[in-house]
Amino acid sequence: MAEQRKGGIRKWLEEHESQIREFKHSLRLLRKNPLSVAGLIIILTLVVIAIFAPYIAPYPEQATKPNLVKEEILIPPNQYHLLGTDRLGRDVLTRIIYGTRIALEVVVMVITLGLLIGVPLGAIAGTCGGKIDTVIMRICDVFLSFPSLLLVIIICATIGPSLMHAMLALAISWWPWYARIIRNEAISVKERAYVKAANSIGVGKLTIVFRHILPNSIAPVITQATLDGGAVILSLAGLGFLGLGAQPPSPDWGLMISTSRHTFPLSWWWTVFPGLAIFLAALSFNLLGDAFRDVLDPRLRRR
Amino acid sequence: MSGVIRVGLRNYAVRRIAQAIVIIIGISLIGFVLIRLVPANPGALLAGRHATPEQMEAAERELGLDKPLPTQYLIFAGKFFQGDFGNSLSTKRPILSDIGKYLPASIELIVISLIIAFLIGVPLGILSSSKKDTATDHGSRVFAIAGVSLASFWLAMVFQIIFSSNLGILPLEGRISMDVIVNYPIQRVTGFNLVDALITRNWIGFADTVKHLILPSLALAAYPIGMVTRMTRTKMIEVLNEDYICAARASGLPEKTILFRYAFKPSAGPLLTISGLTFAYMLTSTALVEFVFSWPGLGRYLVSALFVGDYPAIMGVTLLAATAYVFVNLAVDLLQTVVDPRIKY
Numbered sequence: 001m002a003e004q005r006k007g008g009i010r011k012w013l014e015e016h017e018s019q020i021r022e023f024k025h026s027l028r029l030l031r032k033n034p035l036s037v038a039g040l041i042i043i044l045t046l047v048v049i050a051i052f053a054p055y056i057a058p059y060p061e062q063a064t065k066p067n068l069v070k071e072e073i074l075i076p077p078n079q080y081h082l083l084g085t086d087r088l089g090r091d092v093l094t095r096i097i098y099g100t101r102i103a104l105e106v107v108v109m110v111i112t113l114g115l116l117i118g119v120p121l122g123a124i125a126g127t128c129g130g131k132i133d134t135v136i137m138r139i140c141d142v143f144l145s146f147p148s149l150l151l152v153i154i155i156c157a158t159i160g161p162s163l164m165h166a167m168l169a170l171a172i173s174w175w176p177w178y179a180r181i182i183r184n185e186a187i188s189v190k191e192r193a194y195v196k197a198a199n200s201i202g203v204g205k206l207t208i209v210f211r212h213i214l215p216n217s218i219a220p221v222i223t224q225a226t227l228d229g230g231a232v233i234l235s236l237a238g239l240g241f242l243g244l245g246a247q248p249p250s251p252d253w254g255l256m257i258s259t260s261r262h263t264f265p266l267s268w269w270w271t272v273f274p275g276l277a278i279f280l281a282a283l284s285f286n287l288l289g290d291a292f293r294d295v296l297d298p299r300l301r302r303r
Numbered sequence: 304m305s306g307v308i309r310v311g312l313r314n315y316a317v318r319r320i321a322q323a324i325v326i327i328i329g330i331s332l333i334g335f336v337l338i339r340l341v342p343a344n345p346g347a348l349l350a351g352r353h354a355t356p357e358q359m360e361a362a363e364r365e366l367g368l369d370k371p372l373p374t375q376y377l378i379f380a381g382k383f384f385q386g387d388f389g390n391s392l393s394t395k396r397p398i399l400s401d402i403g404k405y406l407p408a409s410i411e412l413i414v415i416s417l418i419i420a421f422l423i424g425v426p427l428g429i430l431s432s433s434k435k436d437t438a439t440d441h442g443s444r445v446f447a448i449a450g451v452s453l454a455s456f457w458l459a460m461v462f463q464i465i466f467s468s469n470l471g472i473l474p475l476e477g478r479i480s481m482d483v484i485v486n487y488p489i490q491r492v493t494g495f496n497l498v499d500a501l502i503t504r505n506w507i508g509f510a511d512t513v514k515h516l517i518l519p520s521l522a523l524a525a526y527p528i529g530m531v532t533r534m535t536r537t538k539m540i541e542v543l544n545e546d547y548i549c550a551a552r553a554s555g556l557p558e559k560t561i562l563f564r565y566a567f568k569p570s571a572g573p574l575l576t577i578s579g580l581t582f583a584y585m586l587t588s589t590a591l592v593e594f595v596f597s598w599p600g601l602g603r604y605l606v607s608a609l610f611v612g613d614y615p616a617i618m619g620v621t622l623l624a625a626t627a628y629v630f631v632n633l634a635v636d637l638l639q640t641v642v643d644p645r646i647k648y
Contacts, residue, residue: 035445142326145326145330145625147583147586147587150587151621153609158338158614237454237457238454238456241454242590242591243610244609254454257457257460271457272461282453283452286448
């Protein structure tokens with residue numbers, strides 16, 4: 001059994017040799033690009049911060065000062081509170097650290113949900129063609145023609161504000177991008193000789209999807225998904241700022257900036273630092289995604 | 304020959320317009336589903352948080368909840384296509400007239416930001432592509448990527464902290480100062496303060512308007528600057544790899560001529576597409592920026608509607624904005640065929 005599987009893997013490797021060589025070449029190019037390395041390092045750091053938040057954060061998550069005395073709230077950055085405290089005397093640095101969990105959770109959930117809806121629909125549209133293709137792609141058009149945050153805003157306004165709803169609304173507005181990529185890939189792959197040959201000897205459609213269409217779509221999907229990580233973080237921040245995302249006392253970054261408006265602009269640290277966290281997180285995904293696009297798109301490589 | 308092209312263009316235009324109509328019908332369907340099918344109690348949502356039972360009943364009657372679903376959709380769609388979104392719960396006026404009142408301020412802000420974005424983004428992108436993989440290129444790429452990673456509302460607040468509250472050189476919020484309104488009021492001609500002040504030669508009003516525009520338009524432009532720079536760079540690199548550019552270089556044309564005359568022209572088409580995408584981004588992020596700067600535009604109207612739960616206004620503004628976006632994209636696609644004759648219909 002194990003022997004057989006090993007043989008299968010070797011066969012697969014042999015069949016896809018040129019693709020693997022291409023992939024290795026891409027990795028080399030990626031390593032040479034300092035921007036992509038920087039992006040990757042920031043993302044990994046954020047992941048570590050999110051996982052070990054309770055050990056890194058200097059104070060417990062919702063720690064307020066026991067008696068709210070004037071001297072303990074809205075303290076500017078000092079040696080005890082590196083990034084100051086908020087209106088309830090909570091440490092801003094601690095809340096930003098816990099906020100990392102929310103941001104990364106939402107990115108992973110939204111993109112996973114988007115892929116779960118978009119990939120099957122795109123594959124169906126591309127392989128079946130005809131009326132099914134037209135209907136699915138017109139539905140995609142409608143969603144793509146809706147400025148995405150507007151769609152998210154009205155969905156949240158209808159079903160009520162909460163982090164879960166914001167996540168769902170984001171996924172609903174995101175899947176058409178993936179569906180379109182997979183569909184276009186399916187259509188171009190379908191025309192290639194080896195797929196036509198596979199078709200003619202009676203290989204099932206599902207097999208063709210898994211063996212030819214999906215492996216070919218990995219590069220553009222990874223690029224899109226990475227860039228989307230940045231967009232999801234910014235959208236989530238906007239929703240939190242509008243009160244449509246996480247609700248107090250959640251340490252969501254956008255929500256923190258929104259509540260800081262109560263004492264704005266006197267408590268600048270309460271506004272500036274959560275925003276820097278948003279910027280860094282979005283920046284890291286965009287840096288990596290941009291590098292992916294440069295490397296994986298052969299037209300942009302230097303000749 | 305030209306006759307063939309014209310027929311092709313007409314067919315393309317007809318097909319593209321038909322597509323836009325399908326999309327707008329789709330938008331009306333999404334609106335219908337969200338208003339009627341998703342909420343547990345649509346009447347209550349439409350009548351607002353503080354509605355009396357009578358008001359709720361009236362809202363339910365207006366929706367036609369007793370009629371079959373297809374009829375309900377037809378009633379909704381009929382109103383939607385006439386631009387009738389009902390009355391705002393907070394201002395009590397028809398939503399369409401509210402939109403007309405707040406729209407010019409938003410358009411003024413968006414147009415200025417777009418102009419800033421192209422004035423900075425295009426030259427930077429060209430520079431970056433011509434020096435690919437040098438320090439200049441890396442620098443401008445980081446700048447562009449930083450631009451698309453900034454939360455507009457946060458940038459707006461940081462600008463306020465720096466330029467208004469610390470340095471005190473630019474106004475904190477609003478569209479015009481109180482003393483200018485009192486002493487040198489801008490006559491309303493078009494609704495665009497900048498244009499109105501110019502026409503009526505109100506220089507004090509003009510200077511004040513410009514001062515109020517600087518921070519919000521820069522905050523709003525950060526993202527488009529990044530997008531335009533990135534797009535220009537990508538397209539230019541593609542074009543600079545073409546054989547005809549190589550030929551132009553070989554024949555000894557100056558680099559400037561090659562970059563701006565021969566390489567930039569084919570990149571201009573995709574930039575038009577980008578301006579359509581940018582417009583979509585602007586539609587939502589202008590809401591956040593306008594809210595931060597108390598800018599009396601449509602975006603702030605939408606945010607206040609969100610805060611008080613003015614559901615008809617939220618729906619009206621978003622559905623109308625989505626429709627406007629479809630038309631902008633239609634116009635962009637049709638313009639594209641004029642700018643780039645190589646496009647196949």
